[in-house]
Structure formats: C-alpha cells, structure tokens
Amino acid sequence: MIDVYYWPTPNGLKIVIFLEESGLPYRKIPVDLLAGEQHEQEFVKISPSGKMPAIVDNEPSDGGKSVAIFESGAILLYLAEKSGLFIPTDARGRSATIQWLFWQVGGLGPAGGLYHHFFATTQDSQIHSEDYFHREVARLYGVLDHRLGITHFVAGDAYTIADMAIFPWVTVWRNQKQELSGFPNLLRWEEEVRRRPATIRTYLNASHFPGGRRH
Numbered sequence: 596m597i598d599v600y601y602w603p604t605p606n607g608l609k610i611v612i613f614l615e616e617s618g619l620p621y622r623k624i625p626v627d628l629l630a631g632e633q634h635e636q637e638f639v640k641i642s643p644s645g646k647m648p649a650i651v652d653n654e655p656s657d658g659g660k661s662v663a664i665f666e667s668g669a670i671l672l673y674l675a676e677k678s679g680l681f682i683p684t685d686a687r688g689r690s691a692t693i694q695w696l697f698w699q700v701g702g703l704g705p706a707g708g709l710y711h712h713f714f715a716t717t718q719d720s721q722i723h724s725e726d727y728f729h730r731e732v733a734r735l736y737g738v739l740d741h742r743l744g745i746t747h748f749v750a751g752d753a754y755t756i757a758d759m760a761i762f763p764w765v766t767v768w769r770n771q772k773q774e775l776s777g778f779p780n781l782l783r784w785e786e787e788v789r790r791r792p793a794t795i796r797t798y799l800n801a802s803h804f805p806g807g808r809r810h
C-alpha cells in the first residue's frame with residue numbers, strides 16, 4: 596500500500612493520475628494546505644521542504660522498511676520504476692520522458708504556480724515578489740542545512756548529481772543577498788564541494804565566477 600499525502604492541486608493530482616493508471620494500491624492522506632498542515636512536524640519528516648505531495652511506500656521493491664519520497668517528479672519516477680509502467684526502457688525514450696518530466700517540474704509548474712500565488716495574493720506584486728523570493732531562497736537554504744545535518748552529502752554518504760546540481764545555486768548566495776552564517780551544515784558542505792578538484796577546474800575555466808571570485 597502506498598500512502599499519498601495529497602491535496603487536489605496539479606502537483607497532487609499528477610500522483611493520483613499515475614496511481615489510477617497503474618492500479619497500484621494506494622490511499623490518500625489529506626494535507627490541508629489552507630490549514631497549514633504542510634508545515635506540521637510529522638509531515639515535514641516525510642517531506643523535508645514542507646510541500647505536498649509526498650508518498651510513503653510501505654512495500655518497497657527491496658523488501659525493506661517503508662520509504663518516504665517527496666518532490667512530485669521524483670515520486671512519479673519512483674512509481675514508474677517500481678511498476679515498470681509509463682516510462683520506456685530504451686535510453687532514448689527514457690531520457691525523453693525524463694526531459695519532459697523535468698521540464699514540467701522545473702518550468703511549467705513553478706511558472707504557473709507562482710503566477711497563481713502572486714495574482715491571487717497581492718495587489719503590489721513587485722514589492723511582494725522581491726521579498727517572497729528572498730525569503731524562499733533563505734527557507735530553501737534552511738531545508739538544505741537541516742538535511743546536511745543528517746547526511747554528509749545531499750543524498751547520503753556519497754557525492755552525487757544532486758550535490759552537483761545544487762552547488763552552483765548555493766555558491767551564488769552573496770549575489771542573492773543571502774547569509775550563510777546561520778547555516779553551519781550548508782557552509783561545511785559548500786566549502787567541501789568548492790574544494791573538490793573538479794569544482795575548482797570548473798570555476799577556473801568558467802568565463803565568469805558566480806558568487807564572487809572566491810577560487
């Protein structure tokens with residue numbers, strides 16, 4: 596049985612669409628976004644960024660203990676891989692599917708969601724948006740800092756593509772008027788990734804140096 600932490604927004608609905616298509620057994624557990632349930636401690640243990648959707652797979656394929664997954668794209672990929680459904684197995688088809696999945700999660704979703712947020716919540720969206728994005732980046736640094744207090748690298752003990760994807764967006768913190776001093780785990784990680792020979796070579800060979808000439 597898969598527990599789906601759900602509220603009927605596009606990000607919640609996409610998970611239920613997959614579960615309905617695939618026939619995997621599931622049950623919905625409401626996360627009332629209007630009541631702020633996404634911020635509750637028990638939910639944040641499952642979804643560290645405090646966002647719906649998330650799932651808990653109580654019967655993972657490895658036969659081990661229940662596994663919690665957040666991020667709608669990662670959930671869809673997990674469910675597709677678990678069931679062998681709705682993702683081609685050949686490299687081209689698989690990559691095409693993942694490309695369009697990332698396109699939705701990184702482009703269409705945020706653009707539509709943020710448009711809704713600003714259109715629905717403020718009259719003075721320019722002032723509100725600067726403040727909103729500054730606070731949101733700081734919040735996300737906090738999510739990372741918490742994670743890096745539990746694991747050495749972002750996904751666990753090993754340095755992975757998750758670290759590679761996140762590092763260039765953290766190392767620009769000064770340009771984004773952020774402060775890292777309140778995030779000791781994030782500072783520790785940023786320093787370590789920055790000192791990796793491959794990272795040093797990357798920034799030495801870059802035409803400019805985001806985050807200031809620190810290398």
Ligand SMILES: N[C@@H](CCC(=O)N[C@@H](CS)C(=O)NCC(=O)O)C(=O)O
Pocket residue numbers: 604605606607628633645646647648665666667668700704708
């Ligand atoms: N990148 C995330 C976005 C999830 C997301 O933004 N969820 C919204 C609802 S669609 C949410 O939980 N909002 C509540 C909040 O921001 O406090 C995903 O794709 O799962």
